Amino acid sequence: MSCVDIKFENIVYPKLNRGTANQEILKNLSGCFYSGQLTGILGGSGAGKTTLINLLSGHITTNIGGKVSINDAICSGADLKNSSIYLMDDDLLQTSLTVKESLLLVAELKLDKRLSASNKIKTCLSIVEKLNLTSSLNTMTENLSGGEKRRLSIALELISDPPIIFMDEPTSGLDEVSAKNTIDLLRSLSRDGKTIICTIHQPSNIIFNMLEHVYFINDGRCIYDGTVNGLVPFLDNILFPCPKNYNPADYILEMSQNNEEISLRCNSVFTPYRFDREKCGNKEIVSYGNLKSERRRIGFLKQTGVLLKRHFIQTKRRKLAMGINVAHHILCGLMTGFLYVGTGNDAAKTANIYKLSLGAVAYISFAYAIIPILVYPFQIKIIKREISNDWYGLKAYFLTQSLAPLPYMIPLCFLFTISCFGIVDSSLSLERYSRLSVILIGVAIVSHFYGHTIGAIFNAKNACVIGSMVATIAMNIGSFHHYRISFTTWVIRQTTFTRYGVTGCLLTFYQNRKLNCSEIVCRHSVEKLIYDDFGVGIPSYLVQLSGLVVNVICYAICFYVILRIKFYSNLVEVWRNFKAKLSK
Known part of the structure; x- marks a missing residue:
């Protein structure tokens, strides 16, 4: 392990143009965090602790004034990300x-x-x-207990032996004993030459005394940068002595928030902290270029293989959920088909098959969209942490999400097809069952990407509302079957995957088939009239299947682009800054 020091000078965030009102969160911060010791960034709520650590870890890259360097080499946000790992206050496992x-x-x-x-x-x-x-x-x-989850989160990141570890509130949510053990662990890691930097909101006296270097922030400005033992003499020096039996950390935070004079005095006598390099032992201080060359990454296909392996282990463990899913497909198929039992070969009751097709497509659409809509807003936080800490790339994750559902999606859709359409018309051939299953699998894949796209954009509550609303509108437009429709309605209908699912099922059921007639005259004894009355358009199975394939591609691209923006782009950060300016 090589020693890595982070130095930052005159940091201002956000950097504003002249004439703009003072909205800065970080105001001309400077300092240096050294390897071989545990550094704590302390301050009250809204002081700028998390903003500073996000900036130093490369998670904020725009509107920054000043410079950040690693071992005296100026580096970018991407460089900072590649040289460190970042553990947030919630243990995402x-x-x-x-x-x-x-x-x-x-x-x-x-x-x-x-x-x-x-x-x-x-x-x-x-x-x-x-x-x-x-x-x-x-x-x-x-x-696991809270303390064990915290230690496991650290252990997972230590596998790659990172030189720099950022932690946001490592003691939050832990009892005093677990918090002490966590800080003790971080101290032992710093003894190995790692640069450990963590934010702590309000440490107890025990936790505070375990820190080796403390950096106090108030209102975006540094008010103390030094050792724990040096804080009390510092307070005496600025004529705000800390009372005996009082936690010095609590005292300086309370006084700085309630008394503007103490902040002015702190700034007037502020001196940057310097660390004795000999405490780092025999660890080597290397150039940043050599540090980057030490980092390696496995290939794209290998990453995909490991992620698929992880997914299948998790799926195999969720036996109850899989059992419910199987029963759900069979029972819903039987209940839907029972409404139209024995009417599949009757030309007088083709409307029943249309309704059945619509019900089947509606079920498959919601079954495969609603779970990611509800679950993915929480899961994406874990994925973002793993990609941010360089476990794997976005392309490998995207390919995994595309392939992983297929092994259970295909047999489940086939089960639903047999249970739903089988009791409606027992004379259906295996070929027609297969064609119906392929159409429903296509609907399921589109719904899978649609649900993930909505879940990636919105939180769980909003995703549920917007996802169901858009799906319902798409269902209504796709099921609008009258052949005399406006050009605008026709264009919109071509973009809805439900339309291709319903017409695909209808075509599979009636194409090249002679129907019986339970009435004196059956208009729909003529196959072409069925398609005309239900607005099928081009009566081709391949056209409907192609429409579903195009929808799969479009929704998959949307999902990938949304993930790309969320994980890598600065657009989210720019949008947040824009909203903050508008609110003020």
């Missing part, structure tokens, strides 16, 4: 995996592919032993 499985899967993603499996296991076990997780190796991640 993949569920339905044991601690051991989580570590080994991450080791496959992060460690050099040339490293043998036994060496990867040794790396994981050494980290487990260091973080005191040996007794929890076979425990599911969702069953």
